[in-house]
Amino acid sequence: MxxxxxxxxxxxxxxxxxxxxxxxxxxxxxxxxxxxxxxxxxxxxxxxxxxxxxxxxxxxxxxxxxxxxxxxxxxxxxxxxxxxxxxxxxxxxxxxxxxxxxxxxxxxxxxxxxxxxxxxxxxxxxxxxxxxxxxxxxxxxxxxxxxxxxxxxxxxxxxxxxxxxxxxxxxxxxxxxxxxxxxxxxxxxVDLSLFGDPPPADQALAESLGLAEAEVVGFVGSFYDYEGLDDLIAAMPALIAARPRAKLLLVGGGPMERALHAQATASPVADRIVFVGRVPHQEVERYYGLIDLLAYPRKAMRLTELVTPLKPLEAMAQRRLVAASDVGGHRELIEHNVTGTLFPPDDPPALAAALAALLADRGGWDRRRADARAFVERDRDxxxxxxxxxxxxxxxxxxxx
The missing domain is CATH 3.40.50.2000 (Glycogen Phosphorylase B;)
Known part of the structure; x- marks a missing residue:
């Protein structure tokens, strides 16, 4: 054949x-x-x-x-x-x-x-x-x-x-x-042969980015408008008020990069938002290793309601915590409070509250990671x-x- x-x-x-x-x-x-x-x-x-x-x-x-x-x-x-x-x-x-x-x-x-x-x-x-x-x-x-x-x-x-x-x-x-x-x-x-146990965090890299003692929320991918990264940046002041050690790590680039940089610079918590730009594919895993919680705040629109993204699945395969906006494409991948957290789209205060609650629930992290990985192994390999x-x-x- x-x-x-x-x-x-x-x-x-x-x-x-x-x-x-x-x-x-x-x-x-x-x-x-x-x-x-x-x-x-x-x-x-x-x-x-x-x-x-x-x-x-x-x-x-x-x-x-x-x-x-x-x-x-x-x-x-x-x-x-x-x-x-x-x-x-x-x-x-x-x-x-x-x-x-x-x-x-x-x-x-x-x-x-x-x-x-x-x-x-x-x-x-x-x-x-x-x-x-x-x-x-x-x-x-x-x-x-x-x-x-x-x-x-x-x-x-x-x-x-x-x-x-x-x-x-x-x-x-x-x-x-x-x-x-x-x-x-x-x-x-995902090809599960590519995702084994996640490597330990690269402490030298964390220190170089000012993330050594932080609770790190992160996004790794392309900076398109529909990804909702402006909402993620807008949520950071409220998140930091609830979780003072929180920081945001943004890895990647794209059409919204300049606007997002400007928004972050104007934010009252600008020093808590870290951009690293695009990184070579073979280096991406080092940055994933610094992130406690992957956030996917896609906006509500036809594209995001109809289409399931790949990045959350890859994060789940790597036993990463996942939080995503409650749009149709995410609902096909994530069971709320089981394999991940869903929050209302286009709503920075709700996004901040969801991230803060998940960061506070450290005792439940291992169960969520295991459930997410099991879902990928069962249904998405x-x-x-x-x-x-x-x-x-x-x-x-x-x-x-």
Whole structure:
């Protein structure tokens, strides 16, 4: 069984998208399936190679596309990916195509799949129109938003099968008229082989950041508006009033970085908020080791209600305490007061109160950590989650898996 994954981008780029892709391909390879990926011309930092091995995985590449204004740029990207896919099919002879959002990959793969008589699974990790709103590049209800939504619905209706990462996306597609019988939920998961017992805190690093004696609330990830980090910074004065040793550690960067720095500088507790910027992937674990409590204060909006994030699962796999806003994507991952804490979104005082209560309940930390890790092992380990694809592939290819 040969499965070709058609991707926006892949390793060696680091993102939640590439880490999910890596986990899927590794787990499928461990089942004895032959897998490869084809990245689009959006691949960051292209080497110019037509094919690469990264972390033991085979990736075919599409040559970069020349700059163009939207929507000409997107249609050129679709054309380039379709041409390259045709070449890779001749070379590698896959049995199954598996395109991963955004919808551009599905539109490119759909055209070739029909002509080459290959089955196509379209996997939606987030609706492209909602991701654009969340990233601040579009607004809900605009002409571009409506056009993108139509394309997503078109692709989902015409793919042979659709995989989604959560129930929120599944329900939305059914409401759009997509046949529920062709939708499979393949939830976000983690490769537990990468997460053993967390290492001890790096005391030298803690001291260098002024965190040696602190109760550390932290966030590690990209600084997008929808992540709600402005609410987290706004909650810090009240949190420190309740927990005088509390400090906030922010690791990462992104579109909101400058605004968040300005907000923190103006805060009456500016000296308790520590930014370290982006750090190399191999160094991230050292910073996780300094954090007592991971906070995920996502704002309430379509994107966060429909889509489950990956970061809380990774934190739970590492036996970290997790607190998150009570939005749909988080509710699919976290059971309140069992595997984590949920607090009202867009409400800094409520956020501060929830964090203070959790920091005060040190006696319950070990139980929560164990319950969270057990949930990931039981329900969100890619080694077992990957079995959800098998009946879909088997039905579409006619092969016994």
């Amino acid at each position: 040969r499965i070709l994954h058609v991707l926006d981008h892949s390793l060696p780029a680091h993102s939640g998208y590439t880490f999910r892709t890596r986990a899927i391909l590794k787990a499928q390879a461990a089942r004895g399936w032959e897998v490869a990926g084809l990245s689009s011309c959006r691949q960051p930092d292209p080497t110019g190679a037509a094919e690469e091995m990264v972390d033991g995985l085979r990736f075919f590449r599409t040559a970069p596309c020349p700059p163009s204004p939207s929507p000409i740029r997107e249609w050129r990207e679709i054309e380039a990916l379709a041409r390259r896919l045709d070449q890779v099919i001749d070379q590698w002879q896959p049995d199954q195509l598996h395109a991963h959002s955004p919808v551009l990959t599905a539109l490119a793969a759909m055209r070739i799949a029909r002509r080459r008589k290959l089955p196509l699974v379209y996997e939606i990790r987030a609706f492209w129109e909602d991701a654009a709103v969340g990233n601040g590049t579009d607004r809900e209800g605009s002409a571009r938003y409506r056009a993108t939504r139509m394309l997503e619905t078109y692709a989902a209706k015409r793919a042979d099968a659709v995989a989604v990462i959560c129930e929120g996306l599944r329900a939305d597609l059914v409401a759009r008229g997509v046949d529920p019988g062709k939708i499979v939920v393949s939830p976000n998961g 890619w080694a077992s989650n990957i079995a959800r694809y098998a009946p879909v592939y088997g039905r579409l290819t006619g092969k016994t898996l």
